[in-house]
Amino acid sequence: MHIRQAIAADADILAELNRDVQQLHADAAPHLFKQPDDLSPVAADFLTRVLTDPDGFTFIAEDESGPVGYIYARLVQRPENAYNHAYRLLHIDQISVKPASRGRGYGRALMEAVYDVAREAGIQLVTLDTWAFNADAQAFYAHLGFKPMVYRLQLTEVGG
Secondary structure, X not given: OEEEEOOHHHHHHHHHHHHHHHHHHHHHOOOOOOOOOOOHHHHHHHHHHHOOOOOEEXXXXXXXXXXXXXXXXXXXXXXXXXXXXXXXXXXXXXXXXXXXXOOOOHHHHHHHHHHHHHHHOOOOOEEEOXXXXXXXXXXXXXXXXXXXXXXXXXXXXXXX
């Protein structure tokens, strides 16, 4: 197992690694998420937004056959205001491991790469979001010690 920092030349690899998690989201909420049929816009997003994010960190997990997963996290700085103290956190925006490679420690290793960034920056708080339909991800995060922090609710039909 090898974890390395992603570079611009990895945009197509990242788009392909994103395919499985994108498919999960598109199947569960097709009114919100696009099918991963054409990966060129996804690769372009990785190239122009994710991999150029000055506050972002993107890592790829590889085995002997090649890339099997990735993680993208962002440094977030919240200034002090009338309601809260100033604080910094590292937010995990995306993570995906190919289904055939799950359960082998790649997800944990990717998370550890992000924890290393947090420790080096003196950051104690790491956050992430997961959709209610993604029970496998929730179980994985709970196993790593993540606890609920905020509940976001939705109302899909506003009555009159």
